[in-house]
Amino acid sequence: MTGTTVHLAVYDTFADWEPGFATAQLTRHGHTVRTVGLTTAPVTTMGGLRVRPDLALGVLRPEDSGLLLLSGASLWDTGGTLAPFARAARAFLDAGVPVAAICGATAGLAREGLLDDRAHTSAVSHYLAATGYAGGGHYVDADAVTDAPGPSRGALVTAGPTEPVAFAREILGLLGVYEAKKLDAWFRLFHDSDASAYEVLEG
Template identity: 85%
Template sequence: MTGTTVHLAVYDTFADWEPGFATAHLTRHGHTVRTVGLTTEPVTTMGGLRVTPDLALDELSPGDSRLLVLTGASLWDTGTALAPFAGAARTFLDAGVPVAAICGATAGLAREGLLDDRPHTSAVSFYLAATGYAGGAHYVEADAVTDPATASRGALITAGPTEPVAFAREILGLLGVYGPEKLDAFHRLFHDSDPSAYEVLEG
């Protein structure tokens, strides 16, 4: 395991389009992306793709990872099947390793109590309010939010379901893949379809 390994949680019904911008650019810039399932049995994404996890959740250690990425999935809102991944997020944050959650995964973190006292976002505020969490005062109306690391916990990125580009921008910035100018160009190119951003990003 290298110091540049990022772990992507995979589970049935996960929204396969949400992490794609991030994982593509992480891989392109020397990171290794490994998939983590509840077990190593194949899962089926929301888009109907079959993914075989590289490792099972009980094999995952924060010490082996730069980041844990949690995507949306129908299962976040239909029971407790994915609760172990929210528990893993707590373990990562407690160990000082960042977590990035988008879409329904933010509700999972809310139920785990991980959004009660730190800035965050999601689809809409009332989506998280329905979980009964205590963090409504810290909800931010934004495409994506990064709450920085402190001495006692890792950084946390959250984003709404329509913002995979902003989600990726925050991840790429947090891990130092791009500096501010290229992060801006990345967002302008893939979010705004600004062709002038291509030369900046690839320069």
């Protein structure tokens, strides 16, 4: 899949390092990454960078996107400010369009009920349990998890806050950026600093 537009949600305090491995490779391989905020007003990342969203959430349509990417942020755990993004994730999944969530964004999806019947992961199981969600039985202790698409729902990628490379691996595999052998090499290079993987990746 090339030429797809991927939408990266941006909001105050979002963890700017978490989506970077994925968005860099997607852009390098012909995808367009557009940022979407609650409004088009600038936001400030956890790292202090100011980002002006390309579009407001209210005009985002699943049919115009190949993926909705949700990063962690302090705001996911301090009230309902980011709940509209979780509702947008529901609309995407219902439309058969994939969603990828890492770190605190997984808690947002849990509160929205989107993890109740799907394989998923996060920082630790009790972090999600604190949301009161009903999906504890589907929690997987892994660096990142992709719950495959069904007849009427999109694929869902989840990861914990320490796994941005594994998170990217799942996204890149889902969108067909690399075939399996090169995807494994990419992961070994960036996650494990395995120099031998470079030859495979560039071959």
